[in-house]
Amino acid sequence: IMENELEILVELFPYFIIKDNSLCYYKRTTAIGYEYYDIANDRYEYIKTKRKFNHSIFKSGLGDQQVLFWTEVLPENNSTSGIKANIPYEGNEYFIGRKKQIKKIIEEIIQIPNRDGILHGPGGFGKTALMRQLSKDLYNEIESENVLFNNIIWVSAKINYYNPIFDEIVIKEQQFDGLDKIFTVILKFFEYENVEEYEYEDKLDLVKQVFDDNKILLIVDNFETVSKKEQKNILDFFGNEIKRHLRKKPDNLKVIITSRESIPSGFHQIELEGLDLRESKQLMSSLFEKYKNVRYQLTEEQKNKIHEVTHGIPIMIIHIYGQLYEYHKPFDLILNNLSASGSKILMFSYAELFKSLEKDNDLVEILILLEYLNIPLLMRQIGEILAMEEKTLGNKLPMLISYQCLETINEGTNQKYCINKNIDLLIKNLIKEYPLVVKNIKAKIQKNYTHERQLD
Incomplete structure (x- = not known):
């Protein structure tokens, strides 16, 4: 649009789409999805979805495309390779680089028989975008001998999204909250009808049959939003029960989870870093x-x-x-x-960590102490300065490591802890949010971190 001799870009999706170089406008919602009309060629085009079209979810405009993750995507088939996938639509996504990370996932998870993986990192690091790109690469494979999976299934537990343009956090209802819902998504993917009416045991039997007969990549997105109990159920099922069931067909199922925190399990863990x-x-x-x-x-x-x-x-x-x-x-x-x-x-990026910090002041003290001293410390030294028992620290430090807040350094037989350099914005925020804690930490350092202990 030209306004006062300035060219302004206006976001037209979802009201208009471009298909084969023709402009198509939204006409109505049908049983299979959104119907668009191509004026130039007098034909109709469709975007498949099961979710009712809702104009209000697009009202915030430019940059607000993560809402599409609450659209249940119907599986599509690659007509050349026959691969079936329900990869979420990404809207205007800026996927840059990450070739090394994709290569790492392929080499360390995809190509290793009987190995599943967890891709973890704070919100906004691009875990979902990375897995979506990998899914598209696998889906678009046209050489039959290079096809690794005949089915790529996505299930997302996303409960909120951050609009970086308008600086808003929007809360939504998650698509799944446990193993039973994952079974439902899988069975719907394979076109089982009225799945919600099945008992859990019936779903379990059907899912096992599906895994017996198909080669599947299952991507479980935003795992951190699922309750700890359900996390355990999901990890136990895919990490143990289904592996025993598929012991003669280990290549039939590969599971990759994305999470904002590392999760103790038998899954191979990959920490995602920012762009270079x-x-x-x-x-x-x-x-x-x-x-x-x-x-x-x-x-x-x-x-x-x-x-x-x-x-x-x-x-x-x-x-x-x-x-x-x-x-x-x-x-x-x-x-x-x-x-x-x-x-x-x-x-948004550290939502789970902030919840933990609000409940546990010890975590705040540990982070501020390590930031203030700016040197690696032994667990014993942290305990002496903060007057905190090592047993307590033994529970707190792993939690901060799982949130990628701390790093460990091995010096001989000793393990020291220091702040992860990638969270300096978070640490600066904590210092502003907790001035009394900062004052208290300084007093404890002066009292407990004596010259003799520094030499020690």
Whole structure:
């Protein structure tokens, strides 16, 4: 749209789509999905979905595409290879690089017989986007001898999404909350009818038959939102029971879970990191495309600063560009606000950790202590400074490691703990949120971290 000699990009989806270079407009919702009419060719096009079309979910506009994860995607078939998949629609997603991570998942999980995996990292690191890209790569394989799975099944437990452009967190009802619902999704994928009416044991028998007869990649997304009890049930079933059942057909099922925290299990764990500098700049260039005719590009120095501050976390980079070009906020103010008290982007990325911190002040003290001293410490040293028993620390430290807050360093037979450099925004936020704890920690350091203990 031209306005005052400026070109403005307007997001038209879902009201319009482009198919075969023709503009099609939304006409109605049918039993199989959204119906669009192609005026130029006098024909109809469809986006398959089982969920009723709801205009209100799109009202927040540009950048708000994660809502589509609450759309139940009907499986589609690759006409060449016969692969069937229900990969969620991604909207305007910026997937940059990550070739090394995809290669790592393939080599360490996909290609290893009888091995399942967990891809973990804070919210906004791109776990779902990475798995979606991997799913699409597998789905689009056309050489029959290279087809690893005939079926790619997605189940998502997402309960909220963060709109990085408008700085909003929206809560939604999750699609599954336990093993029974996963069975339901699998059976629906294979076109079993009235699955909700089946008893659990009946579903279990049918699912085992499905696994006997098919080669399946099952992706369980946003696992951290599921209750601990159901997490255990799911891990026990896929990690033990179904492996025993498929002992003669171990290649028939591969399970990959995404989670915001590492989860003790027999699954192979891969921690997802942010984009490197080159990939971050590629993402920035993609984000700038829609503003290039009306806004000035950032300098290389500013781009380097964004990567340094965000550690290449995609959702934070998208947030910065939204605040910069949609709201015209000053560059330095945007960066400073990332760690501000009440920062929504931090609340989204570290939601589970914040819940734990609210319940357990010991966790806050450990993080602030390690940040303040800025040196690796033994468990014993942490306990002496904070006057905390090692038994208590033995429970707290693994929890912080699972949230990727702490790293361990082995020195001889000793194991030391230090802050993960990728969470400095979170730590800055905690220091602002807990001034009394900071004051208390300083007093404990002065009292308990004597010169003799420092030498020790």
